Amino acid sequence: MYLANDSRYDKMKYRRCGKSGLLLPAVSLGLWHNFGDTANYANIEEMCFTAFDNGITHFDLANNYGPKAGSAESNFGKIMKEHFAPYRDELIISTKAGYDMWPGPYGDHGSRKYLIASIDQSLKRLGLEYVDIFYHHRMDPETPLEETMGALAQIVRSGKALYVGLSNYDGDTLTKASAILDEQKVPFIINQNCYNIFDRTVENNGLKECSGKLGKGVICFSPLAQGLLSDRYINGIPEDSRVKTDGRFLNEDRVNRMHEKILALNEIARKRGQTLSEMALAWILKDNVITSVLAGASRPAQILSNIRALDNIDFSDEELDAIDRISK
Numbered sequence: 001m002y003l004a005n006d007s008r009y010d011k012m013k014y015r016r017c018g019k020s021g022l023l024l025p026a027v028s029l030g031l032w033h034n035f036g037d038t039a040n041y042a043n044i045e046e047m048c049f050t051a052f053d054n055g056i057t058h059f060d061l062a063n064n065y066g067p068k069a070g071s072a073e074s075n076f077g078k079i080m081k082e083h084f085a086p087y088r089d090e091l092i093i094s095t096k097a098g099y100d101m102w103p104g105p106y107g108d109h110g111s112r113k114y115l116i117a118s119i120d121q122s123l124k125r126l127g128l129e130y131v132d133i134f135y136h137h138r139m140d141p142e143t144p145l146e147e148t149m150g151a152l153a154q155i156v157r158s159g160k161a162l163y164v165g166l167s168n169y170d171g172d173t174l175t176k177a178s179a180i181l182d183e184q185k186v187p188f189i190i191n192q193n194c195y196n197i198f199d200r201t202v203e204n205n206g207l208k209e210c211s212g213k214l215g216k217g218v219i220c221f222s223p224l225a226q227g228l229l230s231d232r233y234i235n236g237i238p239e240d241s242r243v244k245t246d247g248r249f250l251n252e253d254r255v256n257r258m259h260e261k262i263l264a265l266n267e268i269a270r271k272r273g274q275t276l277s278e279m280a281l282a283w284i285l286k287d288n289v290i291t292s293v294l295a296g297a298s299r300p301a302q303i304l305s306n307i308r309a310l311d312n313i314d315f316s317d318e319e320l321d322a323i324d325r326i327s328k
């Protein structure tokens with residue numbers, strides 16, 4: 001039986017999620033890759049223990065994380081039952097629905113039918129009575145926003161989630177959704193979007209600015225651009241890297257196209273006394289609109305290294321300019 005480290009809260013920094021009462025660790029752990037049924041279960045356990053032992057209180061899931069879809073929730077549910085149950089009130093567990101999950105017209109997108117069925121399935125896999133944050137995973141232009149937000153409101157009212165989040169929304173849609181949720185007194189507190197040195201979409205689609213204005217938190221997914229912004233691909237493509245083990249979202253072509261930029265960024269990181277991944281996470285955390293970086297991992301050592309990013313999140317103007325020039 002796992003016993004949490006007594007010094008788990010000594011080093012981690014916690015940031016307020018927008019204007020809400022909720023504090024999140026500056027570094028959170030995402031369970032999209034390496035936590036499903038094709039992963040090594042002992043390693044999954046070790047990664048969860050390492051995270052929590054070092055103050056990472058936030059574990060992020062979605063209905064479809066695997067493979068197979070649902071298995072990351074089931075595996076985390078097993079860890080909850082066998083090891084983390086005594087610590088439930090120290091944990092922020094999130095899940096989502098919005099992508100293809102089961103066959104037919106009711107297993108995808110943003111209908112009330114899909115979202116309410118999906119949270120029930122997720123709670124069953126996780127073995128939990130409630131999740132802390134439930135997200136709509138992506139915008140659905142074909143479903144009235146009122147319907148999707150109404151479903152989120154009902155999920156909170158029925159006690160199945162404490163807070164609501166939106167993922168992959170843009171600034172305009174976020175603003176409209178936020179007004180509906182505010183009117184219904186739903187605790188919508190957080191946006192989850194991709195943000196990293198290479199992907200500046202949230203700076204251009206209004207999401208970052210609107211989140212700040214509305215007092216909502218922002219948690220940034222793929223902060224390492226799935227591993228590109230690390231030392232993983234500096235000397236070729238390792239056999240145990242994401243590119244080789246699951247090339248659906250990151251492939252050799254992209255690594256080869258980005259290689260020169262990776263080397264140039266690595267040089268800036270070296271001069272700062274950081275690894276590239278530490279600098280990439282620090283670059284996001286320098287900004288106080290950001291609540292947390294939601295990093296993935298394939299081994300416990302990566303989680304420890306990601307936490308070290310917090311040792312230096314200050315950048316000179318020269319460093320920022322150089323990073324911008326390289327990333328363009």
Ligand SMILES: NC(=O)c1ccc[n+]([C@@H]2O[C@H](COP(=O)([O-])OP(=O)(O)OC[C@H]3O[C@@H](n4cnc5c(N)ncnc54)[C@H](OP(=O)(O)O)[C@@H]3O)[C@@H](O)[C@H]2O)c1
Nearest residue numbers: 030031032221222223224225226227230241242295296298
């Ligand atoms: N809302 C959404 O639509 C959405 C979409 C995507 C992700 N997410 C969330 O965001 C989380 C993170 O996404 P992501 O996995 O793409 O994030 P990421 O942090 O950009 O990439 C994680 C990968 O980077 C490598 N890595 C991590 N730390 C490292 C270190 N210290 N040194 C060297 N390499 C390191 C590992 O690659 P190797 O596996 O090759 O070792 C790891 O699997 C997901 O788990 C999920 O919770 C949400």
